[in-house]
Amino acid sequence: MNNMKKIIIVLAMAFIIVAIFKVCVSRDTYSKTGYKGKLPKVGAAIYKYDDEFMSYICNSMENDAYGRIALNMNDSQNDQNIQLQQVDEMILKGSRALVINLVQPKAAKAVINKARVANLPVIFFNKEPDASVLNSYDKAWFVGTDSKESGILQGKMIVDLWNENKSKWDKNQDGKLSYVLLKGEPGHPDAEARSKYALDEIKKAGISVEELAQATAMWDDAKAKEKMDGWISKFNDRIEFVISNNDVMALGALDSLEKAGYLSEKKFIPVVGIDAIPNAIKKIKEGTMVGTILNDASSQGRAIIDLVTNAANGKNILNSTSWKITNNKYVRIPYVTIIKDNIDVAEQAYK
Structure with missing residues (x-):
């Protein structure tokens, strides 16, 4: 009986460890793809995972990244200091490009300074940096909407x-x-x-x-x-x-x-x-x-991955894409008014 209890306990612990491991890699397409060493690494930081709208952008990014880049996403837990530490770690781990959803828009300058030292392109999204900061680095761009x-x-x-x-x-x-x-x-x-x-x-x-x-x-x-x-x-x-x-x-x-x-x-x-x-x-x-x-999360996610994939491969960010850029810095995704009469437009966007 004691041996049976031990076996049950061991199996239960193994199940928990496997579950934890799955959670840990669930936002790491580098682990999912099996292309280790072949796909360019891209590090991404999201201001907080439990923002519902951001979860839809993240899902879109993961879907479009599969088989194209080794995307590693990090939860910044709505803490700018944590996010800046994550940027340092992503650079140390060999990321060839960065994707940043800022906790605080004013922190864009600090992120750019880190990216510049490492000579890495950086795509900001959702929270727009000040134009003067974005223009201070020729490898920085923004994907998002016009507020x-x-x-x-x-x-x-x-x-x-x-x-x-x-x-x-x-x-x-x-x-x-x-x-x-x-x-x-x-x-x-x-x-x-x-x-x-x-x-x-x-x-x-x-x-x-x-x-x-x-x-x-x-x-x-x-x-x-x-x-x-x-x-x-x-x-x-x-x-x-x-x-x-x-x-x-x-x-x-x-x-x-x-x-x-x-x-x-x-x-x-x-x-x-x-x-x-x-x-x-x-x-x-x-x-x-x-x-x-x-606010088209699906299109934003696709645009982010299209641009950062090109950037990580040393290509023009718009190479083989249909996205339009303004002022050499901004890819804007248009908004659409939704009322009961055209609710199908919104439903289609989330399919």
């Missing part, structure tokens, strides 16, 4: 939706759109641009607005729910629109509104976000969320 465009499209979408539903959504019939705004992290280029340009478009359309409140929720659903709970308690029926810098925060706000009974037809409060993640698409189909802006 201004997402704000403009969100603003135009709000204008159209408000004009179509004003009789129902203008609760006190004062002609004003009374809103609350959920912002991403303070100083983040996307958060600032999305907020500014969305509101600018609404005002340009001649719609009077009243800001009841705005707050930072750090792109997080739980923080957004907490903010929304407080606003419902404070403003009650005065809230006529919830504008969110991303879908994750929008979903947190929806959770709060649903629990407070504000998603029924008579008390409905419209919510819009940005990214068009699958959970938001589902809510739009259900009619509990009214719109979002597609």
